[in-house]
Amino acid sequence: MISRARKTLVATATALALTGGLAVTGAQASPGPDRHETGQGAGQGARQGTAWTAAWAASPQRPSTGFTANWSEAGFDKQTLRQVVRVTEGGDRARIRLSNAYGTSPLRIAGATVARTAKGASVEPGSVRRLTFGGKRSVSIPAGGQLSSDKADLGLDAFESVTVTLHLAETTGPATFHSQSFATSYRADGDHTTDTGARAFGESTESWYYLSGVDVSGGGTGKPADRDGVVLFGDSITDGFGSSTDLNRRWSDALAERLAKAGKQRPVLNAGIGGNLVLNDSAWYGEKSAHRFSRDALDLPGTGTVVVLEGLNDIGFSETDKPTYKPAPVVSARELINGHKKLIREARAKGVRVVGATLLPLGGSDHYGPRAAAVSDAFNEWVRTSGAYDAYVDFDKALADPADPERIAPAYDSGDHLHPNDAGYQAMARAVDLETL
The missing domain is CATH 3.40.50.1110 (SGNH hydrolase)
Structure with a gap:
């Protein structure tokens, strides 16, 4: 059963500009309303948004050597990054928050998916959902920027693990990350965003990269609820x-x-x-x-x-x-x-x-x-x-x-x-x- 939904105050809308994919402008761009909630296009602005609750979060850090070996200073190039987190709230829809807070150049996300975790780098078959950003599958996040994806129709229970996969098709440069995750993240060459198996993901680390949050929503009425x-x-x-x-x-x-x-x-x-x-x-x-x-x-x-x-x-x-x-x-x-x-x-x-x-x-x-x-x-x-x-x-x-x-x-x-x-x-x-x- 999906745990009871909680609504939250709708976050401030993100300033958006389309440049092939979706580009977010402004170093402090905030998570915006889900454009698809009202069926509007990415450039129109939503009259009604989804009320979201943060279900998992990690604080962004600037790239550094850190306590243990990580990939933050080298960044990524033509690779797929798979990260596993556990939510503490459930809902019938989910979105992710991404941060390029400490990037020195725009971050291009060529594709992204979210799925229920199976084991390690593998995910539950049938649960993979492609993520979009203002209706686009790719997005460019400016240096210092952050943004949220559109909603994905993926039901999650509280204390369930969710896997977020990002395809980084271009050279990223040093990566905004969270140094100590005490959880394993995985990397593969090429595009493996929709893979359900773990075979391609031959490298691992104990840090999170770019991923700063997973939010859930349960009803989509757009009404705020208790800030709990x-x-x-x-x-x-x-x-x-x-x-x-x-x-x-x-x-x-x-x-x-x-x-x-x-x-x-x-x-x-x-x-x-x-x-x-x-x-x-x-x-x-x-x-x-x-x-x-x-x-x-x-x-x-x-x-x-x-x-x-x-x-x-x-x-x-x-x-x-x-x-x-x-x-x-x-x-x-x-x-x-x-x-x-x-x-x-x-x-x-x-x-x-x-x-x-x-x-x-x-x-x-x-x-x-x-x-x-x-x-x-x-x-x-x-x-x-x-x-x-x-x-x-x-x-x-x-x-x-x-x-x-x-x-x-x-x-x-x-x-x-x-x-x-x-x-x-x-x-x-x-x-x-x-x-x-």
Whole structure:
């Protein structure tokens, strides 16, 4: 059975111009209404659009070497890219969102399909749907741009995996991507967008490329509904570092599953970036929180609540001798708190409920030192007592080792004393009072 549909506010229309395929202009082009919903042509503008809910999301990053080998710097050339994601909301129609946010030239999508996942790079026979963009099978996304596809009549259940396949027939140049997917993506030479089997897809990576979202819709009345999407915004702990690849064991997955079991199913979206900071941009770790908060969290279709867990890298990078972020500024508790206050103001200005989270214990990790410990303690006390957030969740206490509260409990430690393991991410989901969402 298809899970109950949720409608959302229709996103702002994308500025469109036809140049062979469909070209989106403007660096911040927003997801637009589905042109086919009213039977109008791509250039006419829709009088009535589909109400969409974000069912899966990933935050775009600029191309970089990253933590593990990836294809972002080299990009793609005459290849097909196949990516698998799991939605946390169901509907009877789907669309994808693509980002060329960090591209230096237009991105040409020669063809795209969406299908239900079978296993690995294979898809369920009979489920492949060709995607269009303003009625065209090909599209050009300008450097800095983003866009949504038209709707595809593909029914999806919550917690079902969906496969998105892109044919990149021209040289792309460096690719906008999401570095740490903890899911396998696949590549093949030539055009294999409609293949149901996996034979052609002989290369793989653990990153996502260009794909920033999958949205669903259930009824197509065009009426807005409750904004009940929950976005988890943060760094590598939100991103899922230390979780099991291809098993969907991030804390966002665990929270979505817990909500469903409690009879309170809501879409849960992951807006984590490994290494991300509240106060500073980084070539590897994404733009600082204030620069990406609207794009990656507040403006996703259907967002009603955001949970913010971020700051360990701001206070911990200056303690580590790793060269990935040097020189790292020494950040005070007051500076970190002021950075969070900016996020709170931005969320409230858009009518989004904002929940804060205490920082996890970091004792024994490469982020730990007397100064980092003191700043973490002061920040956590502010989260608990200030009332600045609408509510808070205390991960510091939930995951601490009773014998040494400065450290993550051994049962929850991935091994680096900084990131939880699968059990630790489950513990994070259990720590949330669902009523605060």
